[in-house]
Amino acid sequence: MMDMLFVARRKSFCRVLGPGCRSVIWFYGCSRGCFGCIAESMNKSAKYESYEPQQLADWIANNHGIEGVTLSGGEPFEQPKKSLEQFLALIKQNPNLSILCYTGNNYQTLVKDAANQKILQYIDVLIDGEYQIDNDKGQRWRGSGNQRFHFLTRRYADEKNKWFNTFERQIEIELELNGSLLLSGIPSKDFIDNLTTKLNNRNISIDFS
Numbered sequence: 001m002m003d004m005l006f007v008a009r010r011k012s013f014c015r016v017l018g019p020g021c022r023s024v025i026w027f028y029g030c031s032r033g034c035f036g037c038i039a040e041s042m043n044k045s046a047k048y049e050s051y052e053p054q055q056l057a058d059w060i061a062n063n064h065g066i067e068g069v070t071l072s073g074g075e076p077f078e079q080p081k082k083s084l085e086q087f088l089a090l091i092k093q094n095p096n097l098s099i100l101c102y103t104g105n106n107y108q109t110l111v112k113d114a115a116n117q118k119i120l121q122y123i124d125v126l127i128d129g130e131y132q133i134d135n136d137k138g139q140r141w142r143g144s145g146n147q148r149f150h151f152l153t154r155r156y157a158d159e160k161n162k163w164f165n166t167f168e169r170q171i172e173i174e175l176e177l178n179g180s181l182l183l184s185g186i187p188s189k190d191f192i193d194n195l196t197t198k199l200n201n202r203n204i205s206i207d208f209s
């Protein structure tokens with residue numbers, strides 16, 4: 001039996017973390033501890049769910065109409081490697097689905113490891129590098145200027161220049177049935193501070209991811 005994958009949050013349809021409409025998985029846990037990490041609650045919170053690769057793949061398969069899947073975190077590469085590899089292989093049984101993956105590691109470091117190579121073979125675009133709070137350039141889909149797109153397949157390679165040179169941030173805010181607010185996307189630090197202050201003044205809290 002495969003090791004379980006640990007998931008802090010998942011969203012079936014999201015338009016602000018990669019091209020088109022995507023399912024997003026925020027994996028639980030990251031040992032890096034970047035200052036100002038927007039997903040800090042996913043690294044320390046006791047709240048997470050465990051899934052076998054097939055269970056997560058079945059969820060993806062039922063999200064009809066998506067262009068692909070975005071893996072975020074937490075740190076995807078701190079999940080059990082064999083299980084992550086199997087999960088990605090299951091997603092790619094549908095060749096129309098693209099896979100984007102965020103990681104705090106550098107691609108050059110990841111690729112030295114044989115288990116990581118098996119995972120990377122399924123990823124169309126890797127967005128690498130730790131988050132640097134004082135290096136926010138306002139770039140689309142990237143939190144800080146050191147982070148790079150690595151086009152590992154041809155899927156989006158023709159759009160390389162556009163991806164690197166688009167400065168536009170979008171977020172989605174969901175109101176859950178239990179009354180909590182959930183934010184998806186990569187807002188600037190100033191935006192987060194302003195929004196948090198305004199909501200706190202009204203005794204409303206919001207979770208970021």
Ligand code: SF4
Binds near residue numbers: 031032074075104131
């Ligand atoms: S690598 Fe990503 S999830 Fe991990 S601490 Fe840094 S910003 Fe947060």
